[in-house]
Amino acid sequence: MERYLLYLKNHKFQPSDAHAVLLQARTSVPKSDDIIVRDVRVARRLIELDMSVSGQEVLDRIVLKAISTIAEFDSYERIQEEDLSKEEAIDRARDLFNNEKFWRCHEVLENIWKQSDGEEKRLLNGVILVAAAYVHFQKGENETCIGILRRAYDKIKSGQGEYFRIRFDLLGENLRKMIDTGTVILITL
Numbered sequence: 726m727e728r729y730l731l732y733l734k735n736h737k738f739q740p741s742d743a744h745a746v747l748l749q750a751r752t753s754v755p756k757s758d759d760i761i762v763r764d765v766r767v768a769r770r771l772i773e774l775d776m777s778v779s780g781q782e783v784l785d786r787i788v789l790k791a792i793s794t795i796a797e798f799d800s801y802e803r804i805q806e807e808d809l810s811k812e813e814a815i816d817r818a819r820d821l822f823n824n825e826k827f828w829r830c831h832e833v834l835e836n837i838w839k840q841s842d843g844e845e846k847r848l849l850n851g852v853i854l855v856a857a858a859y860v861h862f863q864k865g866e867n868e869t870c871i872g873i874l875r876r877a878y879d880k881i882k883s884g885q886g887e888y889f890r891i892r893f894d895l896l897g898e899n900l901r902k903m904i905d906t907g908t909v910i911l912i913t914l
Contacts, residue, residue, distance in 0.1 A: 726761070728804040729784060730829065731774040733796035740767045741865040746795060750774055754791045759783050766863035768825035769911070772796055773863070775828065804832070811837050815889040818852075823913045827859040848888060851880030852914070855900070862909050870909050874900050890914075 738746060747765040754760050759779035766773040774792060778784045781803075789798055809817060814837045821830040831853050838849040854877035862870040878900040884893025891914050899912045 726759075726777040726779055727781075728763075728775070728777050729801050730804060730826075731776060731788070731792060731801040732799040733772040733774065733792065734799050735767065735770055735772045735796060738767050738772060738796070739865075740863050743767045743864040746772060749795055750792060753794045754788060757787075760788060764864070766828060766860060767865075768863055771799060771825065773826065773828065802829070804829075806836070807833065809833070809836075811840075812889060815891075818856075819889075819891065819914045822852075822856060825859070825863070825911065827856040827863065831856040831860065844884075845888075847880050848884050848893060851877045851884070851893075852891065852896075854880060855896070859909075859911070867907075867909055871904060871907055874909075875904055878904060 743765050746767065747762065750765060751762045754762055760783065761777040762774065763777060764775040766775070772795070776788065778788060784801070789801075792798065807814075807817070814833050818830045818833040818837075821827070821833060834849055834853045834856070838846060838853060841849055854873055858870045858873035858877060861867075861873060878897060881893050881900070882897050884897065886893065896912070896914070899910070903909055
């Protein structure tokens with residue numbers, strides 16, 4: 726089985742609709758050992774379907790048609806490990822984050838985090854936790870999101886200046902506001 730992220734254009738769904746969209750996706754796709762609908766995350770412009778499919782042919786022939794009942798198809802990405810330099814990975818992760826593709830951002834950063842140590846490892850872990858928190862936000866799980874943002878804030882609150890164009894002081898301020906108010910706002914890196 727190969728793992729894919731399928732993106733649908735979002736014109737009406739909110740993160741609180743994620744569970745209903747997941748159920749709709751699971752009923753739209755024919756029941757088969759060749760297809761697993763893992764999860765759904767709702768961003769402002771896109772709906773992200775996390776799926777495992779037995780191959781490209783099944784994806785093209787069955788899945789894309791079936792999910793068109795939910796919303797208009799936009800694109801898809803096959804998940805595979807990328808061999809990127811630290812700078813390339815952080816640039817890619819920032820782009821993914823800023824486009825609300827938080828699950829992929831988390832995955833890209835995790836590879837760099839595993840190779841880091843000291844303060845760099847702690848700060849990267851903080852950014853990974855922010856991305857993970859937003860994954861929960863996209864699934865309508867706001868309390869879980871805020872809880873993870875607290876953990877992220879603890880990792881980055883002492884970060885000063887920039888790290889690969891990520892301003893940790895500004896990131897910390899934004900996290901603090903969300904934690905204090907209990908209101909999730911989408912930020913960019």
